[in-house]
Amino acid sequence: MSFLMQAFWAPLTETYFQKALIGGCAVALVSGVVGCLVVLRRMAFLGDALSHAMIAGVAGGYLAMKLLFGIEAHAPSMLLGSLLAAVLTVALIGLVSRVSRIKEDTAIGIMYTGVFALGVVVVSIFRQYIHIDLMHFIMGDILGVADSDLWASVLVCATVLSVLVLFFRHFQLATFDPVMAASTGLPVLLLDYALTSCVSLVVVSAVSMVGVILVVGLLITPAATAYLLSDRLDRMMGLAAVFGVTSVIGGLYLCVWLDSAGGGAVMLFCTLQFLVVLVVAPRYGLLARWLRMRRLVPQQVVEDVLITVLRQQRDTALPVLHQYVQVKQPGDLHKALRQMEQDGLISVSAQGYRLTEAGDKEARQVLRAHRLWESYLASIGTPREALHPTAHRLEHIRGDGTVDYLDEKLGQPKLDPHGQKIPPRQKNNNHHENEP
Amino acid sequence: METKKVPAIEVRHLTVSYGARPALLDVSVAIEQDQLVGVIGPNGSGKSTFIKAILGFVKPDVGEILIGGEDVQKAKGQVAYVPQRGAVDWDFPITVQEVALMGRYQRTPWYRNVSPEDREAAMEALGMVRMTDFANRQIGQLSGGQQQRVFLARALAQGADILLLDEPFAGVDAATERAILEVLERAKSAGKTLVVVHHDLTTAAEYFDNLILLKQRLYAYGPPSAVLHEELLSQVYEGRLRVFANLMAKEGAR
Numbered sequence: 001m002s003f004l005m006q007a008f009w010a011p012l013t014e015t016y017f018q019k020a021l022i023g024g025c026a027v028a029l030v031s032g033v034v035g036c037l038v039v040l041r042r043m044a045f046l047g048d049a050l051s052h053a054m055i056a057g058v059a060g061g062y063l064a065m066k067l068l069f070g071i072e073a074h075a076p077s078m079l080l081g082s083l084l085a086a087v088l089t090v091a092l093i094g095l096v097s098r099v100s101r102i103k104e105d106t107a108i109g110i111m112y113t114g115v116f117a118l119g120v121v122v123v124s125i126f127r128q129y130i131h132i133d134l135m136h137f138i139m140g141d142i143l144g145v146a147d148s149d150l151w152a153s154v155l156v157c158a159t160v161l162s163v164l165v166l167f168f169r170h171f172q173l174a175t176f177d178p179v180m181a182a183s184t185g186l187p188v189l190l191l192d193y194a195l196t197s198c199v200s201l202v203v204v205s206a207v208s209m210v211g212v213i214l215v216v217g218l219l220i221t222p223a224a225t226a227y228l229l230s231d232r233l234d235r236m237m238g239l240a241a242v243f244g245v246t247s248v249i250g251g252l253y254l255c256v257w258l259d260s261a262g263g264g265a266v267m268l269f270c271t272l273q274f275l276v277v278l279v280v281a282p283r284y285g286l287l288a289r290w291l292r293m294r295r296l297v298p299q300q301v302v303e304d305v306l307i308t309v310l311r312q313q314r315d316t317a318l319p320v321l322h323q324y325v326q327v328k329q330p331g332d333l334h335k336a337l338r339q340m341e342q343d344g345l346i347s348v349s350a351q352g353y354r355l356t357e358a359g360d361k362e363a364r365q366v367l368r369a370h371r372l373w374e375s376y377l378a379s380i381g382t383p384r385e386a387l388h389p390t391a392h393r394l395e396h397i398r399g400d401g402t403v404d405y406l407d408e409k410l411g412q413p414k415l416d417p418h419g420q421k422i423p424p425r426q427k428n429n430n431h432h433e434n435e436p
Numbered sequence: 437m438e439t440k441k442v443p444a445i446e447v448r449h450l451t452v453s454y455g456a457r458p459a460l461l462d463v464s465v466a467i468e469q470d471q472l473v474g475v476i477g478p479n480g481s482g483k484s485t486f487i488k489a490i491l492g493f494v495k496p497d498v499g500e501i502l503i504g505g506e507d508v509q510k511a512k513g514q515v516a517y518v519p520q521r522g523a524v525d526w527d528f529p530i531t532v533q534e535v536a537l538m539g540r541y542q543r544t545p546w547y548r549n550v551s552p553e554d555r556e557a558a559m560e561a562l563g564m565v566r567m568t569d570f571a572n573r574q575i576g577q578l579s580g581g582q583q584q585r586v587f588l589a590r591a592l593a594q595g596a597d598i599l600l601l602d603e604p605f606a607g608v609d610a611a612t613e614r615a616i617l618e619v620l621e622r623a624k625s626a627g628k629t630l631v632v633v634h635h636d637l638t639t640a641a642e643y644f645d646n647l648i649l650l651k652q653r654l655y656a657y658g659p660p661s662a663v664l665h666e667e668l669l670s671q672v673y674e675g676r677l678r679v680f681a682n683l684m685a686k687e688g689a690r
Contacts, residue, residue, distance in 0.1 A: 169546075180590075231574035232530065233528075
């Protein structure tokens with residue numbers, strides 16, 4: 001007990017840990033929420049670009065204040081500078097992709113590396129004026145959060161969150177259907193810029209904690225995790241905020257226990273969280289998908305069972321089915337029988353399986369397909385001994401009026417090549433309608 | 437009764453261009469109220485641009501568009517739009533009910549929540565297209581026809597008198613096509629004007645009151661019997677008309 005106490009409680013008493021927790025949670029919360037829109041608009045790459053571009057802005061802001069007023073490391077002006085740099089980068093990207101044949105993703109790649117490089121060069125040229133640690137900028141330092149950073153991040157969190165909550169419907173509509181949004185008079189372009197500004201603000205305040213490289217992860221990973229779990233935007237945003245906060249908390253503990261880099265630990269925890277959800281998500285997860293695939297009964301097995309029972313013309317025992325129905329996997333027949341019972345195609349008695357009325361109808365359609373295919377094969381000169389096995393494979397091709405086509409082409413035969421009666425066409429055979 | 441009815445949509449000398457190529461050239465047409473109008477023409481003939489211009493989404497180089505006698509830029513929200521199925525992100529985290537509710541957003545000021553009446557109106561619109569049972573489904577879990585109906589419901593919930601539909605019959609089976617058409621006709625009898633981009637000439641005559649035949653220029657506007665003329669169609673569709681020879685024969689036999 002005391003060990004657990006030590007592991008969880010002790011870090012909380014440290015000031016650096018408290019600050020990291022508060023600042024990190026604020027930033028992660030809002031970046032999760034705004035990240036949802038980033039993910040849904042496929043802007044992830046732009047988020048990455050903004051984080052890199054801001055170094056030029058930070059350097060510019062630093063330099064301006066230093067040279068004009070002699071103030072060292074003035075946080076607000078650096079924040080403003082990075083915002084300006086971000087907006088400028090976005091404008092340049094738009095310009096390049098509009099006026100040339102260069103596509104947007106390439107334009108983003110060109111512009112952000114360019115602006116980032118400019119920032120790096122400026123910082124290194126003016127290194128006697130600017131005391132920015134490039135390494136700190138790239139890797140971040142969540143355990144060394146300054147009070148000014150803390151205030152900035154909390155302020156950003158409050159601002160961005162209010163904008164997103166107040167204009168939730170506008171952002172939702174403009175993201176989902178920009179054409180309709182514009183047609184109802186929403187200022188779509190303005191909303192785009194507002195969102196870009198929000199992303200920039202979040203990125204700028206997150207960079208000091210997790211660094212340039214990892215900030216895009218904080219923006220999109222919690223949102224993507226939530227995307228796997230929710231079918232409504234408001235819930236997705238709520239969940240993304242939760243995942244953002246949990247990754248900061250989990251990551252910080254990881255970091256003190258393992259004595260590792262703070263930003264890295266946070267993002268590692270965040271990614272692990274995503275992977276776990278990717279596997280276990282109830283609808284869109286890998287496990288659910290696998291279970292669905294497993295539960296899926298091959299239509300072919302169902303049809304084979306139907307036709308076997310129909311041919312027997314009495315209650316059919318399981319061994320008979322095993323003899324006539326071919327399955328790929330041993331469990332498939334039982335699965336099919338269970339499913340068919342649920343669907344009301346067959347019923348079970350002591351003597352074996354029997355077709356219900358619906359099952360009988362369905363079975364006759366399969367038989368009709370089988371015998372028409374046989375007739376067709378005979379008409380194109382298939383050897384007699386190959387007729388049955390080939391038709392047995394082909395009888396499952398029944399969609400889109402295939403059977404009716406065969407019927408018409410062969411002149412609506414009454415008997416198949418073996419002299420057996422071909423069942424007539426069933427009228428309302430459209431049980432596939434309205435299925436998603 | 438009424439001596440002069442204002443046309444629902446009046447397009448005057450509309451020219452829209454993308455670079456040197458005109459997407460639409462000098463198109464003038466007046467669409468009366470309570471009509472089901474089909475817009476036909478070959479691929480790349482400016483059908484979608486025409487719809488977007490009426491929505492006020494593309495800026496005309498020359499010409500004006502009047503919605504109920506008012507300039508289109510001032511008439512925002514009076515025209516409802518049903519997008520092409522390919523233009524929608526079906527993985528978007530949104531339910532059927534929320535999509536319908538979007539139709540009410542324009543009536544809700546930004547500082548207020550969506551009212552219970554709006555929710556009711558959205559559900560009512562879903563009822564009109566028989567999609568109430570699916571209200572809580574995510575839109576990607578529906579069949580093609582159901583998806584189309586949800587967006588119809590959104591357009592109906594908007595309460596606009598004019599509905600624009602971009603290829604609503606593309607990629608749905610015959611039964612679904614019937615179901616959608618039925619909804620369109622009900623909307624028409626409720627006093628809506630519907631403009632539908634359509635690609636299937638064989639059904640155009642049967643579905644619509646009037647047809648607009650477009651290929652950059654306006655080739656014809658009028659009842660199907662007047663528009664679906666071999667001479668006109670061969671002009672617009674050039675070499676691809678052989679497909680319609682059958683149709684022409686049927687039309688003649690009627």
